[in-house]
Amino acid sequence: MPNISTMFTILFFEGMGKMKLYYLLAVLPFIAILGGAAFVNKVEPYVLGIPFFLFWIILWAVLCSVIMFIIYRLDPLNKEDEV
Amino acid sequence: MNTPLIIITVFLFISIALGLLAKRGKDMSMEQWAIGGRGFGGMFVFLLLAGETYSVFTLLGTSGLAFNNGAAAFYLLAFTALGTITSYWILPPIWKYAKENNVVSQSQFFSKKYKSTGLGVFVAIVGVVALIPYITILFKSMGILVEATSYGAIPSHVAIWVGMVALLVYVMVSGIHGSAWTSTVKDFLIFFVILFLGIYLPIHYYGSPTGLFEAVSKIKPHALTLPHKGLSVSWFVSTVAISAFAYFMWPHNAPTIYASKNAKAFRLNAVLLPIYALMVLFVYFVGFTAMVQLPGLKNGDFALLEISMKTFDPWFVGIIGATGLLATLVPGSMMLMSAATMITTNIIEPLKPNVSDKNKALSAKIFVVLLSVLCSFFSMSESNTLATLYLTSFSLITQMAPSLYLSLRKNNGITKYGSGAGMFVGVAIVIYVTFTKTTMAMLFPSLPSVIQDLNIGIIALATNIIIMFTVSFFTKNTQAGEKHNENTQSNMAS
Known part of the structure; x- marks a missing residue:
């Protein structure tokens, strides 16, 4: 039986060919927040007067906007007036 | 009537007036009432998407979560930042399909996309069920808000009934145009109030945010990090992951998405919404201030209001109460409208195809009333905190x-x-x-x-x-x- 994992793989890679590489920048915040949580779950050091765990999340919220701005500017889709 | 209540009542009438003004000169077909004739520009789409996110729950529930559980509350900022960037890729194709196929509700999206009436009925029911805890949050908040700002003069169950009637009147007269206009007033108010409280309170009591955090770690050394058990790192990661994954799945987000004029608005929103999410940070500051200042407080959902009443004059408490009221009306009306639209398009239409448009609109409105009454009862009997109810709703829409x-x-x-x-x-x-x-x-x-x-x-x-x-x-x-x-x-x- 062409099993479920094959189906997953097909679904996943089918779209990869056309994908713009700079879209991958958007994966960074996910890695930093979801993957990083276990390593940054501490109070010290305070950065700008804010405990480190909270600072890490704030930092990546700001970087989310920065990264999306870069993607927005690079993507030719946004140069068209309509659509 | 005391000062805060007078201010809250004035704002209630202003928002109903705005609702009436917004609808003038527009024929209120289903398409106009629910999705504004697909003519909203980027600014309105931003305000509505942001407005649905920053409800009264942001004010009371988030500060309550910080007050009760400390660092666990940071999950809101984390998943909002991650969730909103998905707008760039997910919303344009949803919008495009909806536009090309005249979709007006989330359940209709499913029924058309999967060519299945049954699936449409099912999604409509799930959507409505998922909205029940959220609408219950809004009514509960309304009760908390009025009970606190009237300094106990009006008990919360009276406030819930009055608030429910206010919300119903508001939904009936205005539709999405009214919500969009009220949303502009509300976003301005909530932005100002949260920023002011979050900056003023730590400085007033501790000299600076750092002073606040030092005071917190003195009385509760573990409040600023996730604990080893319970709301631990694995709770945080799993909750942030599923919440971000389903960020735009709310049935009441759907009309806003369809209301947009173009797809570019969503890509721009992906840039703006994460940084806008930082507003939540200042709500944390309020919750933490209350944690130190109000050690005797039992229910964290009262934290923001109690600390405000302890610190400010009644007129400013009134402004906070009015903000809370608008932050209930805007998302509340969007939820009730989307529930009504789903019921009409995916349950009434397929089961009784011969019903006239007028009767359809009528039955949608009767349904809205029933749903509101049900949620009012829930909000009086429900003993869970706002944050718990919110997580239940989110698990359902996910x-x-x-x-x-x-x-x-x-x-x-x-x-x-x-x-x-x-x-x-x-x-x-x-x-x-x-x-x-x-x-x-x-x-x-x-x-x-x-x-x-x-x-x-x-x-x-x-x-x-x-x-x-x-x-x-x-x-x-x-x-x-x-x-x-x-x-x-x-x-x-x-």
């Missing part, structure tokens, strides 16, 4: 995400049976877990706490996805057969 996302692909391998079966099991698990208060620790007593602390929504979502793929695999041929039959029939007809 179940729609997998088959919606996969349906955006050119060749969707998911069948209507797979989609329906997956969602059904996912929703059943969430409801079972909510009512029986089952935890992962009860299901897997011998596993390490890394697994036990996982948000139970993960189990529901994983089961949903597995069933969706499995059933789709086995029903692929059935569905293809049906299509083949349709084709032959239409060939014969022509």
Whole structure:
């Protein structure tokens, strides 16, 4: 039986060919927040007067906007007036 | 009547007036009432999407969560930042399909995309059920708000009934145009109030935010990090992951998405919304201030209001109360309207196709009233905190995400049976877990706490996805057969 994992793989890679590489920048915040949580779950050091765990999340919220701005500017889709 | 109540009442009348003004000169067809004739520019789309996110829950529930559980509250900022960037890729294709196929509600999106009336009925029911805890949050907040700002003169159950009637009047007269206009007033107010409270309170009591955090770690050394057990790192990661994954699945987000004039608005929103999410930071500051200043407070949901009343003059408490009221009306009206639209398009229309438009609108409105009354009763009997109810709602809507996302692909391998079966099991698990208060620790007593602390929504979502793929695999041929039959029939007809 062409099993479920094959189906997953097909679904996943089918779209990869056309994908713009700079879209991958958007994966960074996910890695930093979801993957990083276990390593940054501490109070010290305070950065700008804010405990480190909270600072890490704030930092990546700001970087989310920065990264999306870069993607927005690079993507030719946004140069068209309509659509 | 005291000063805060007078101010709140004035704002209530202003928002109803705005609702009436916004609708002037527009014929109120379903398409106008629900999705503004698909003519909203980027600014309105931003305000409405942001406005649905920053409800009265942001004010009371988030500060309450910080007050009760400290660092666990940071999950809101984390998932909002991550969730909003998905707007760039997910919303344009949803919008495009909705526009090309005249979709006006989320359940209709499913019924058209999967060509299944049954799936539409099911999604409409799930959507409405998922909105019940959220609308209950709004009514509960309204009760808390008025009870606190009237300094106890008006008990919360009276406030809930009055608030419910206010919300109903507001929904009936205005529609999405009214919500958009009130949203501008509300966003300005909530922005100002949160920023002011979050900056003023720490400085007033501790000299600076750093002073605040030092005071917090003195009385509760572990409040600023996640604990080893319970709301631990694995709870945080799993909750942030599923919440970000399903960020735009709220049934009341759907009308806003369809209301947009173009797709560019969503890509721009992906840039703006994460940084806008930082507003929540200042709500944390308020919750933490209350943690130190109000050690005797039992219910964290009162934290923001109690600390404000302790610190400010009644007139400013009134402004905070008015902000809370608008932050109830805007999302509340969007939720009730989307529930009504789903019921009309996917339950009434397919079951009774001959009903006139006028009767359809009428039955949608009767339904809105019934739903509100139900939620009012829940909000009076429900003993959970606002934050718990919010998580339940979120777990329910999350179940729609997998088959919606996969349906955006050119060749969707998911069948209507797979989609329906997956969602059904996912929703059943969430409801079972909510009512029986089952935890992962009860299901897997011998596993390490890394697994036990996982948000139970993960189990529901994983089961949903597995069933969706499995059933789709086995029903692929059935569905293809049906299509083949349709084709032959239409060939014969022509």
